[in-house]
Amino acid sequence: MRNLLLSSATLLLVPAVSMAAPDFPSHTHTDTPIELKPISDISSSLKLAAVCFLGAGDCGDARFSSLEGDDDYKVDTVQQCKNEGYSVTSCSLPAYPSGQCPYNSAYFAKCVEDRPRACKEAGFTETSCASGTVMEATCSFDANYKKCKCDPCSGYDYTYAQASAQGYVPDGSCLSCSETKYKRKENPCSGYSSCECGGETGSASCYSGSIQKFESCKKCDPCAGYYDCGGSWQYCEGSVCSADSSRCSSFCESDHFPYSCLSENACSSVGGIYRGGYCSKSCPSAPVNRRLGFWCCLPGSCDYETCYSIVGYNCNNHPGRAECVAAGASIRFVGCVGPDFGPFGNGTDAGKTPSHNGAEYACDY
DSSP, X not given: OOOEEEETTOOOOOOOOOEEEXXXXXXXXXXXXXOOOOOSOHHHHEEEEOOOOTTSSXXXXXXXXXTTTOOTTOOOHHHHHHHTTOOBOOOOTTEEEEEEOSSOTTOEXXXXXOHHHHHHHTXXXXXXXXXXXXXXXXXXXXXTOEEEEEOOOTTOOBOHHHXXXXXXEEEEEEEETTXXXXXXXXXXXXXXXXXXXXXXXXXXXXXXXXXXXXXXXXOOOTXXXXXXXXXXXXXXXXXXXXXXXXXXXXXXXXXXXXXEOSOHHHHHTTTOOEETTEESSOOOSSOSSBOOOXXXXXXXXXXXXXXXXXXXXXXXXOHHHHXXXXXXXXXXXXXXXXXXXXXXXXXXXXXOOOSSOEEEEEEEO
16 A cells, blocks of 8 residues: 655745736736745644555455445455456366466366375375285276275284294295284194104104104003003903003902012912912022922923833823922923933933933922
């Protein structure tokens, strides 16, 4: 706004003019001096003129809109914008108003398409998805603009610690934003075996899932589930294990005769109970009151046919056997003797080898 300063002290001087005309009598004017008095109140003598450029601002403060009720200076900015081609007030996406009217900011010259701007304002800010992310959706205005989200990494359900837990090894990884997820599988434990009866003492082991495997397996007990009957099968009231006749299907602790014994006399000498060559207590290792040994023919490994045909008798009619029986002594088989087996080991003939194969016996009291 510009102000024009007008002062009442402005002095207007009019020079003397002398005019004469041929048809009129001459007239003479004489200047009369005017005395100017000093201005005592300068502020009251100043007058300010206000100037407003229409269409370029709000002239209301200067009262140009009314001018004491005069509407001659009002401007219709809407009509002014339309008159000059600014008729757009809104646009459909992806276009935006362009060229703002200088008289009214709500009016524009035209709509201009701006697809990148429309996509970004709708949240589609990426042109490519970073590592660890995948595309969630594309912008309908421009397929080059996308929304990205963390890769869900379907099937990768474990942390590294979980994928490396006992019995497992990682089986691939996937990046989900900044977090790495893993698959896992059971440790194959190459070089290790599943052992039915466990590993040998000191054998290295490896877990495959929840199964412990070993470098070397312990031999399984062939009689698992059988009881140790200590002595021999004859004390088992159930069935014996085919791999070990001392193992019985029924518990036989009350009929337990674990010690091999040379004779009943030997077992009795230690206060034990004797049964079929076994004693309930530990027996002396040496025979008790051994009598002289004897030999006779015996079917089987001692060549019974040859021996019997030459000697003419077997164990049942050997006088040595009869002597043992008469004395109430136990008869104990010692072993085979003869040319094919060796000398006697007992009695007066100890060290001598009979001319024919036979069986050596001893009597124990």
